[in-house]
Amino acid sequence: MRNDRRLTGYVERGRQVQIVVDGVPLPAFEGESLAAALLAAGRRALRTSPDRAEPRGMYCGIGLCFECVLPIDGQPAVRACQTPVRDGMRIGTP
Amino acid sequence: MSPATWPLIIVGGGPAGIAAATEAARAGLRCLIVDEAPALGGQIYRQPPGEFRIPDARRLGRDHRRGERLRAELAAAGDRVEVRSGTSVVDIVDGRTVVCVGPGAALRSLPAERLVLATGAYDRPVPFPGWTLPGVLTAGGAQTLLKTMRIRPGERALVSGTGPLLLVVAGQLHQAGVRVVAVLDAGGSAYPPRTLARAWRQVGLLRDGARYRLALARARIPVRYHHSVFAAYGEGAVEVVEYGPVGPGDWRPIQQRERFAEVDLLVVGYGFVPNVELSELAGCRTEYVPALGGWVPVRDESMQTTVPGVFAVGDGAGVAGALVAVEEGRLAGIAAAEQAGMLSAADAGHRRRRPQRRLRALAPVRDALDALSAIRPGLSELATDETLLCRCEEVTRAQVCDAVAQGAGDLQAVKLLTRLGMGACQGRNCAPSTAGLLGCAPGAAGRINPRPPVRPVTLATLARQARQEGGTR
Numbered sequence A: 001m002r003n004d005r006r007l008t009g010y011v012e013r014g015r016q017v018q019i020v021v022d023g024v025p026l027p028a029f030e031g032e033s034l035a036a037a038l039l040a041a042g043r044r045a046l047r048t049s050p051d052r053a054e055p056r057g058m059y060c061g062i063g064l065c066f067e068c069v070l071p072i073d074g075q076p077a078v079r080a081c082q083t084p085v086r087d088g089m090r091i092g093t094p
Numbered sequence B: 001m002s003p004a005t006w007p008l009i010i011v012g013g014g015p016a017g018i019a020a021a022t023e024a025a026r027a028g029l030r031c032l033i034v035d036e037a038p039a040l041g042g043q044i045y046r047q048p049p050g051e052f053r054i055p056d057a058r059r060l061g062r063d064h065r066r067g068e069r070l071r072a073e074l075a076a077a078g079d080r081v082e083v084r085s086g087t088s089v090v091d092i093v094d095g096r097t098v099v100c101v102g103p104g105a106a107l108r109s110l111p112a113e114r115l116v117l118a119t120g121a122y123d124r125p126v127p128f129p130g131w132t133l134p135g136v137l138t139a140g141g142a143q144t145l146l147k148t149m150r151i152r153p154g155e156r157a158l159v160s161g162t163g164p165l166l167l168v169v170a171g172q173l174h175q176a177g178v179r180v181v182a183v184l185d186a187g188g189s190a191y192p193p194r195t196l197a198r199a200w201r202q203v204g205l206l207r208d209g210a211r212y213r214l215a216l217a218r219a220r221i222p223v224r225y226h227h228s229v230f231a232a233y234g235e236g237a238v239e240v241v242e243y244g245p246v247g248p249g250d251w252r253p254i255q256q257r258e259r260f261a262e263v264d265l266l267v268v269g270y271g272f273v274p275n276v277e278l279s280e281l282a283g284c285r286t287e288y289v290p291a292l293g294g295w296v297p298v299r300d301e302s303m304q305t306t307v308p309g310v311f312a313v314g315d316g317a318g319v320a321g322a323l324v325a326v327e328e329g330r331l332a333g334i335a336a337a338e339q340a341g342m343l344s345a346a347d348a349g350h351r352r353r354r355p356q357r358r359l360r361a362l363a364p365v366r367d368a369l370d371a372l373s374a375i376r377p378g379l380s381e382l383a384t385d386e387t388l389l390c391r392c393e394e395v396t397r398a399q400v401c402d403a404v405a406q407g408a409g410d411l412q413a414v415k416l417l418t419r420l421g422m423g424a425c426q427g428r429n430c431a432p433s434t435a436g437l438l439g440c441a442p443g444a445a446g447r448i449n450p451r452p453p454v455r456p457v458t459l460a461t462l463a464r465q466a467r468q469e470g471g472t473r
Helices: A034-040 B017-024 B062-076 B139-150 B165-175 B193-200 B204-218 B275-282 B320-340 B346-372 B375-379 B397-407 B413-418 B431-437 B459-468
Strands: A016-021 A024-029 A045-048 A054-059 A069-072 A075-079 B008-011 B032-035 B081-084 B088-093 B097-101 B108-109 B116-117 B122-123 B136-138 B154-161 B179-185 B223-225 B227-233 B240-245 B258-263 B265-269 B273-275 B287-291 B294-297 B311-312 B388-392
Touching: A016 A034, A024 A034, A034 B017, A045 A069, A054 B258, A075 B136, A075 B397, B008 B017, B017 B032, B017 B081, B017 B116, B088 B275, B108 B459, B122 B139, B136 B139, B139 B165, B139 B265, B154 B165, B154 B227, B154 B240, B165 B179, B165 B204, B227 B265, B273 B294, B311 B320, B320 B346, B388 B397, B388 B431, B397 B413, B413 B431
Parallel strands: B008 B032, B008 B116, B032 B081, B116 B311, B136 B265, B154 B179, B154 B265, B179 B223
Antiparallel strands: A016 A024, A045 A054, A069 A075, B088 B097, B097 B108, B122 B273, B179 B227, B227 B240, B240 B258, B287 B294
């Protein structure tokens, strides 16, 4: 993939898979967390806060802050930073 | 086959947990490591995912090698250790039974005769205007993306916080091709000659920091001491960061001398806070020790908490870094094996000698590091009335101050009046900073009591469990 934020060298990524974000297919690699795959594609904002409707994205990256939660495969509020991508994974409202 | 009651369960598979399991297994004790991550290593020794291939591991650096050495030591200790990865502990009941959620969202109760809690620490939250914007990442989060996921978290970055870890993160960002505009350290120049001389041989972090300091100098990346981020601005994500000098003694922001930098990434790392929820749920007494990051379980020399048979080790029991964590883990593993009758007192004493000696050797460096990076009260002035202190429930500083004016004297009262700390993070990201606003010593502000489950569990998972148990518990 061109122009994304994946670093080359040091490691070879896993098999390429496809995830579906708000209906749009996005390539990712097995082993990547969903948060990493989204950031690699340049998506910093992941959701809108319920009260003040402000943008939020990954913050702690280690599963503690719950800022990166997204609806994943119909399950609400799953931590993107702790969830490995899977082929066909659907993110967002269907 | 897994035993009905485990002789030892270790919560957390970082350096402390791995070392505890290694020593326990060497003494013949069967044990189980429960860890939230996909593989052992903790935050510091997190390895690239198993699906990635690593043609040349040497290029992954010193931390990778240290992690590999620990994992190899554990593997050599035999097959008495079982590991459940991808499994979150959500509660500890009756002092000794670990309730966890594994892959497939199945809830399990695992009784144990003894526990080692090696739960690690997280980046200290410091609220400032704009800290909730996408593109603001903790130092730990940035390192996970760089080291584990091998992803560049941004294109232009500012790094702000305190301590030598900043230099390490900035160096890693630079190596990954991120343009690092500046590194801002609220503390003073980190290396008084005597500290450095002592630390040089012993503490990897200082040494790594010093090496990256040179690399940053070569790349002409400025490191500004007694400086901090003041605010972040942007439409939808970080675009501009405002920063400037802070008072050298109290770290109070000197707002008149602010500057601006256009960046798409702001990395913040103001030290760490121990994860103590599970110690508290296990019934361990805690105390407030600023030098160790805040609330920590009270322990004896064998790393045992006030609950017999429950040990707490590593950064989750007091922030002191990975090298200390390993030795503490060893002591707990030895003590657990001794309690279980697998080691004689003499044999245990003999095995304890080396970790004890190493902890003594590390102590002076720890003291020096503590003094350099101890958080100063001026940082709490970064937040304005409109700044969110509680990210989950979206509670502003003004709302907290109102609650205090109405008579809320501790965190529990602020929680009841404002909902601060009631969200999914359970107060981890608001309690440390809010404690500083209550007009009392942070230790007197009390705690936001952890409530199980300490990680959200879906109702479907709970319902499945209830069906399996026939509604009893």
